[in-house]
Amino acid sequence: MQRTIVILGSGLAGYNFAREFRKLDRDARLMVVSRDAADFYSKPQLSNALSAGKSAASLVMKPCAKMADELDADIRAHTEVCAIDTEKREVELKGGERIAWDELVLALGADPIRLPLEGDGADDVISVNDLDDFARFSDRLEGVREVVLLGGGLIGCEYANDLLSRDIRTTVVDIADRPLGRLLPREAAGYFRERLEAAGVRFRLEAGAKSVERADDGYRVQLDDGTTLDAGLVVSAVGLRPRTALAREAGCEVERGIVTDRKLATSVAHVHAVGDCAEVAGLNLPFVMPIMHQARTLAANLTGSDTTLEYPAMPVLVKTPACPTVVCPPPAGADGTWRLESDAEGVAALFESGDDLLGFALLGKATARRQELAGKVPKPFDAAG
Structure with missing residues (x-):
């Protein structure tokens, strides 16, 4: 019997999960439900689009119709989800239509504070x-x-x-x-x-x-x-708050985000979460690299594997050409001190606990040390204990 996978959200998390899933399963029915036009674009590019001379239209990499064709998916654009019925495994859309699912993926994103x-x-x-x-x-x-x-x-x-x-x-x-x-x-x-x-x-x-x-x-x-x-x-631009209302109302555990384990499963069977809305084993990391790793892990798990999410060290590039900056923050509450190495052309700030490097920030020409130092800090889940 053909399975139906429903994804709520067409951002980086939703579409990347869909792509990873389709690499492994060409037979399941795939549906994406989106509040917006469901065109594919890179959200991180929004904050440097002006200097790149980009308009909203030119930021679109692939329109909704092209994504539907590539993914062999039913994509519902400009569609609002009103409720999730986890007992019947259905989502209710505005207007009353109900869509049945075997597995539900919440890729809802986050709202500006x-x-x-x-x-x-x-x-x-x-x-x-x-x-x-x-x-x-x-x-x-x-x-x-x-x-x-x-x-x-x-x-x-x-x-x-x-x-x-x-x-x-x-x-x-x-x-x-x-x-x-x-x-x-x-x-x-x-x-x-x-x-x-x-x-x-x-x-x-x-x-x-x-x-x-x-x-x-x-x-x-x-x-x-x-x-x-x-x-x-x-x-x-004071911050983002994960979209959790639908998940909370459906009975999923919610803290800062929708709580999942390292297999991206929520507290409700057959419901999963990825991306900005997800708090994975205590970590909410709204950046590109964590989302890519989540998408691959969940796709593997929904196609028969038993895969636990692993994160490498993932330094974040701050897109400020006036001062090139790379940050790899130490774990929250970590015991250590910052040590600075600086000159007129850059600053390397190293967060150390004894002989261990737990995090760093590189500015100016010091950003050239990104790869060297990334190999020395603990992986996020290791650091979180």
């Missing part, structure tokens, strides 16, 4: 989390000379650097005392900030946005220290 801003311009603050968001963002940049960007983490700094290509002055606002505060020690963050400021990015740190008011020439952002910033556009 929205700050509780006051003011009549609060709803105009834009976040860029998918292709449609990028299209709106790009359109609204027309004629803009000043942007206030809320969030000085990885994505916020990438967008701030990318906006330089449009000769747009960007001020990054963050409550932290340094950019990339969760990834870089203080001295390395200082080097990073200096390089981005030299390129034209401005930082307002240890301050949060309180309100956004509409003004004749754009918006006025009031900070909690009493100062204000004027901008033609306000962009929020």
Whole structure:
């Protein structure tokens, strides 16, 4: 009897699982249900698309119809899932249609965190989390000379650097005392900030946005220290929250994300999770390489293998050409200290516990050491215990 595999989500996680699955099984019925147009594109490219001269349309690598043909899959674009019935193994779509499945893969992604801003311009603050968001963002940049960007983490700094290509002055606002505060020690963050400021990015740190008011020439952002910033556009990049509501309502265990074991199985039989929405054995890693490893592992498990997810060390490239940066953070709560090796051309920050290297951050020309150091840090699951 033909099995039916239903995938909820058409992002990097959903489509890469589908591809890996099809390599191993050409016979099962495969269905992808997507809230958007279900075109295939690389989400990481959104944060450097301006400097690459890309439009939303040109970021599409393969349209939905081409993906359906390649995967031999039924792809439902612009389709909303209302509920998951795990007893009947059905998903209910908006409008009442119910789709039966033998195995369900949740590749739901994550939503931007929205700050509780006051003011009549609060709803105009834009976040860029998918292709449609990028299209709106790009359109609204027309004629803009000043942007206030809320969030000085990885994505916020990438967008701030990318906006330089449009000769747009960007001020990054963050409550932290340094950019990339969760990834870089203080001295390395200082080097990073200096390089981005030299390129034209401005930082307002240890301050949060309180309100956004509409003004004749754009918006006025009031900070909690009493100062204000004027901008033609306000962009929020304060972080993402895994989409877990459907899974929670279906009875799946949820913590930071949808909890799975290292086989990508949730607490409910025949339901699996991959990508930004998944918390795999305690780790939520919303980056390309972990997603690729998850997709391969789950595809193997759903085609008869008994495969446990293994992660290699996976340094993350921060796309900030003004200061090339690679980070491989130490495990949360790890006992150790940062040691810096620096000169005018770069900084290598090494997080060490005794003789063991647990993590690193490389900036400038020190990024050339990425491969050397990646072989010395523990694998994520080993480090997590």
